Amino acid sequence: MTIAKKVSTAMQKSSWIRKMFEEGARLKAEHGAGNVFDFSLGNPNLPPPDEFGSALLDIVSTCGPGSHCYMPQPGHPDVCKSIAAYISEEQGIEIAPGDVIMTCGAAGALNVMLKALLDPGDEVIVPTPCFVEYNFYVDNHGGVLRTVPCNADFSLDLEAIEAAINDKTKAVLINSPNNPTGQIYSEESLKALGELLVSKSQAHDRIIYLLSDEPYRKIVFDGSVVPSIFKAYDQSIVATSYSKDLSIPGERIGFAAVHPRAIHNEEIMAAMALTIRILGFVNAPSLMQRVVADLQGLSVDIGIYERKRDLLCNGLKEAGYDIETPPGAFYLFPKTPIEDDVEFVRQLQKELILTVPGSGFMGPGHFRIAYCVDDDTIVKALPGFKRVMDRYK
Amino acid sequence: MTIAKKVSTAMQKSSWIRKMFEEGARLKAEHGAGNVFDFSLGNPNLPPPDEFGSALLDIVSTCGPGSHCYMPQPGHPDVCKSIAAYISEEQGIEIAPGDVIMTCGAAGALNVMLKALLDPGDEVIVPTPCFVEYNFYVDNHGGVLRTVPCNADFSLDLEAIEAAINDKTKAVLINSPNNPTGQIYSEESLKALGELLVSKSQAHDRIIYLLSDEPYRKIVFDGSVVPSIFKAYDQSIVATSYSKDLSIPGERIGFAAVHPRAIHNEEIMAAMALTIRILGFVNAPSLMQRVVADLQGLSVDIGIYERKRDLLCNGLKEAGYDIETPPGAFYLFPKTPIEDDVEFVRQLQKELILTVPGSGFMGPGHFRIAYCVDDDTIVKALPGFKRVMDRYK
Numbered sequence: 001m002t003i004a005k006k007v008s009t010a011m012q013k014s015s016w017i018r019k020m021f022e023e024g025a026r027l028k029a030e031h032g033a034g035n036v037f038d039f040s041l042g043n044p045n046l047p048p049p050d051e052f053g054s055a056l057l058d059i060v061s062t063c064g065p066g067s068h069c070y071m072p073q074p075g076h077p078d079v080c081k082s083i084a085a086y087i088s089e090e091q092g093i094e095i096a097p098g099d100v101i102m103t104c105g106a107a108g109a110l111n112v113m114l115k116a117l118l119d120p121g122d123e124v125i126v127p128t129p130c131f132v133e134y135n136f137y138v139d140n141h142g143g144v145l146r147t148v149p150c151n152a153d154f155s156l157d158l159e160a161i162e163a164a165i166n167d168k169t170k171a172v173l174i175n176s177p178n179n180p181t182g183q184i185y186s187e188e189s190l191k192a193l194g195e196l197l198v199s200k201s202q203a204h205d206r207i208i209y210l211l212s213d214e215p216y217r218k219i220v221f222d223g224s225v226v227p228s229i230f231k232a233y234d235q236s237i238v239a240t241s242y243s244k245d246l247s248i249p250g251e252r253i254g255f256a257a258v259h260p261r262a263i264h265n266e267e268i269m270a271a272m273a274l275t276i277r278i279l280g281f282v283n284a285p286s287l288m289q290r291v292v293a294d295l296q297g298l299s300v301d302i303g304i305y306e307r308k309r310d311l312l313c314n315g316l317k318e319a320g321y322d323i324e325t326p327p328g329a330f331y332l333f334p335k336t337p338i339e340d341d342v343e344f345v346r347q348l349q350k351e352l353i354l355t356v357p358g359s360g361f362m363g364p365g366h367f368r369i370a371y372c373v374d375d376d377t378i379v380k381a382l383p384g385f386k387r388v389m390d391r392y393k
Numbered sequence: 394m395t396i397a398k399k400v401s402t403a404m405q406k407s408s409w410i411r412k413m414f415e416e417g418a419r420l421k422a423e424h425g426a427g428n429v430f431d432f433s434l435g436n437p438n439l440p441p442p443d444e445f446g447s448a449l450l451d452i453v454s455t456c457g458p459g460s461h462c463y464m465p466q467p468g469h470p471d472v473c474k475s476i477a478a479y480i481s482e483e484q485g486i487e488i489a490p491g492d493v494i495m496t497c498g499a500a501g502a503l504n505v506m507l508k509a510l511l512d513p514g515d516e517v518i519v520p521t522p523c524f525v526e527y528n529f530y531v532d533n534h535g536g537v538l539r540t541v542p543c544n545a546d547f548s549l550d551l552e553a554i555e556a557a558i559n560d561k562t563k564a565v566l567i568n569s570p571n572n573p574t575g576q577i578y579s580e581e582s583l584k585a586l587g588e589l590l591v592s593k594s595q596a597h598d599r600i601i602y603l604l605s606d607e608p609y610r611k612i613v614f615d616g617s618v619v620p621s622i623f624k625a626y627d628q629s630i631v632a633t634s635y636s637k638d639l640s641i642p643g644e645r646i647g648f649a650a651v652h653p654r655a656i657h658n659e660e661i662m663a664a665m666a667l668t669i670r671i672l673g674f675v676n677a678p679s680l681m682q683r684v685v686a687d688l689q690g691l692s693v694d695i696g697i698y699e700r701k702r703d704l705l706c707n708g709l710k711e712a713g714y715d716i717e718t719p720p721g722a723f724y725l726f727p728k729t730p731i732e733d734d735v736e737f738v739r740q741l742q743k744e745l746i747l748t749v750p751g752s753g754f755m756g757p758g759h760f761r762i763a764y765c766v767d768d769d770t771i772v773k774a775l776p777g778f779k780r781v782m783d784r785y786k
């Protein structure tokens with residue numbers, strides 16, 4: 001075998017997902033892309049806000065020599081300063097520029113922090129359903145992912161988390177608003193999680209970190225608020241990106257911030273300045289650092305996603321789907337009427353509807369619908385969703 | 394310990410380099426940055442070519458919705474097509490768009506390919522002196538770096554490479570023009586290396602890849618040409634970036650290309666499309682992909698670096714330094730007149746001259762001067778270089 005065994009296995013394991021995507025591509029080729037309802041990818045369909053375009057043009061028009069050079073590994077100091085000021089308000093805690101490191105998106109941030117923290121065999125607890133890449137991110141750096149199911153409403157099951165903690169536990173990794181469920185973990189549950197981690201860190205005589213992946217923080221509905229992680233627990237690190245809220249996922253820009261009161265704040269920041277370099281990121285893209293610095297707090301019109309959620313959620317409920325109406329992100333995660341979610345997703349494909357089986361997110365018996373698509377796609381797909389459900393009712 | 398042991402060790406090991414940089418920062422604070430001669434970093438001092446600014450402005454002014462979205466992992470198809478066309482000519486072999494994957498610089502490219510290829514314990518042979526990050530890149534993915542000294546003139550020592558090959562050897566990684574020596578490996582030596590790897594792959598019944606890190610390919614002097622790797626050996630992969638030749642290292646844009654006749658070309662490309670995702674890069678920054686696609690073959694005025702090389706090289710030779718005049722890159726790697734290169738570099742610091750000890754590049758008894766600096770810095774530093782040398786003559 002010429003490819004690394006782990007990579008080769010991952011390629012084979014994901015081959016059924018690939019087959020589904022290939023089937024989707026085949027359907028698009030056969031029926032025309034406009035006639036296939038593609039809900040399979042979290043690629044935001046809204047254009048970036050106008051302010052993004054203006055800021056980009058402004059910076060490109062005025063940037064002087066040296067604008068595209070290397071900068072300190074954590075990012076342009078003035079960019080880190082803007083972001084620290086913004087998240088100080090967001091998290092309700094004073095964050096210094098030195099607590100922030102600019103990264104290639106949230107995925108880059110997570111890899112940089114996991115590389116900084118994990119020794120071989122260290123465990124990272126993740127509530128499921130979860131983003132499927134977490135398993136890779138943890139494994140990349142010799143760690144072991146330990147999954148713990150959420151409650152039926154996709155809220156945190158603290159007893160299950162408590163039971164999973166052991167001498168090997170290095171971190172708990174949460175994602176709220178969640179991909180694929182859209183759930184937001186409540187302030188109470190985060191406070192309880194923080195208290196649990198304080199007592200468990202003491203019991204196991206090692207710091208258990210809380211890592212929070214927050215790319216959907218701004219995409220929330222019905223006036224929901226995503227509670228501050230930093231208020232819940234001092235030994236915490238936030239990872240996020242501008243991919244979803246500014247609709248610029250291809251630009252790979254985000255950041256990580258370490259709690260200012262984390263006991264080893266300085267060492268962790270220094271370690272991440274090293275790991276961002278040695279993992280080959282070196283630094284977050286220079287130009288985009290400058291652009292996002294000027295756009296703190298900005299997002300696309302979230303009301304548009306809220307209306308899409310309602311349109312789809314109401315339509316599916318009417319058709320008989322069993323769904324928790326999600327307060328955030330742009331995903332629905334309905335139950336499948338049969339146990340075999342892969343089979344159900346195949347049936348939807350026959351109606352030219354592309355979705356992803358819940359098994360792909362360690363949430364079997366469900367399927368994920370990414371509704372960051374045109375309203376028209378939603379409206380036209382609803383009859384197909386209904387026809388498939390009718391077969392099982 | 395809260396930081397991963399390996400990362401913590403790397404932080405401690407590099408602490409003397411850090412101390413030198415801190416000493417440099419202290420000197421700048423004390424004497425004013427303008428009075429310190431900083432030759433320590435390969436951060437190009439030339440501004441990007443005007444065409445870069447125009448292309449960037451043009452693309453930013455005209456980019457439509459979806460310009461900043463996710464694209465296929467290997468990059469925008471039209472970008473891969475431009476690059477394939479250009480390198481087909483450069484390498485003298487027909488390269489298809491599907492042989493190219495856009496990456497976050499050459500560092501990103503190397504990590505993506507090493508993750509795709511290395512099983513735990515697999516060895517990667519690197520001729521020394523070499524770029525100090527290679528050790529990290531190989532170790533990141535469970536591999537073992539096996540260093541092999543070059544000849545005294547920094548050309549490839551093929552016998553040493555042959556002797557280092559064993560059942561664990563997965564790849565030979567070369568860097569030409571070389572950082573830190575500026576040496577270019579000759580067409581003959583690459584041909585001989587290719588033949589060696591053919592016979593050794595056969596003998597050990599596993600493909601030994603030739604990985605070529607080429608960010609300095611365009612920075613060559615005296616009419617020198619960097620020979621094609623693809624002509625020398627079929628089982629080869631090129632990594633490169635636009636950091637040095639377009640002076641945009643902070644933007645993190647480059648690519649990898651797999652030899653079209655590599656036996657496992659398709660598997661390697663598929664594996665790299667997976668590893669770029671799971672390492673958290675996801676894809677190379679979207680906007681910069683488009684910008685570089687329009688600038689194939691362009692570079693800063695290399696004549697400027699050539700004149701800097703001559704200015705510095707002649708000055709140092711007159712002062713008694715023992716140097717191989719390098720045909721490429723923007724580094725000199727002179728011998729130190731004493732064995733202890735760290736001590737020699739400390740002596741230069743006393744003259745407010747910042748350089749890096751050769752030990753940092755596994756080339757002890759030398760020191761590296763990055764001359765991508767203002768002419769003025771070179772001219773004003775020469776007397777200090779002479780004074781230090783005079784003490785040892």
